[in-house]
Amino acid sequence: MIEKCAGNINAGLLPVLVIPHAQSSKAQVLAEEAGIDNELTIISLENFLALNIIELATEEEKDLYCVLSEIIEIYNSRLADVETDLSLQIQLR
Numbered sequence: 001m002i003e004k005c006a007g008n009i010n011a012g013l014l015p016v017l018v019i020p021h022a023q024s025s026k027a028q029v030l031a032e033e034a035g036i037d038n039e040l041t042i043i044s045l046e047n048f049l050a051l052n053i054i055e056l057a058t059e060e061e062k063d064l065y066c067v068l069s070e071i072i073e074i075y076n077s078r079l080a081d082v083e084t085d086l087s088l089q090i091q092l093r
Contacts, residue, residue, distance in 0.1 A: 009036055009039045014039070015041070018045055018048050019042065019043075019044065020044065024042060053071065
């Protein structure tokens with residue numbers, strides 16, 4: 001993935017790598033080794049999702065809990081359409 005990001009940087013693009021938080025340190029080290037750490041933006045998936053949910057709530061002038069609930073409802077509905085293991089559904093408490 002880092003090689004692909006380096007190629008994109010060389011092509012004049014500004015790549016953003018969205019990865020699980022647990023992989024952030026490893027990605028940063030690999031980017032440094034490839035010499036692209038100053039041009040590559042690395043964002044944890046968890047932060048990316050949280051920021052997008054906050055942005056949606058703000059734009060729609062809705063409560064954060066309401067927006068999160070709607071997203072989970074859509075996810076669970078789509079999951080039920082294609083998955084037999086409904087234990088994968090999310091419950092908001």
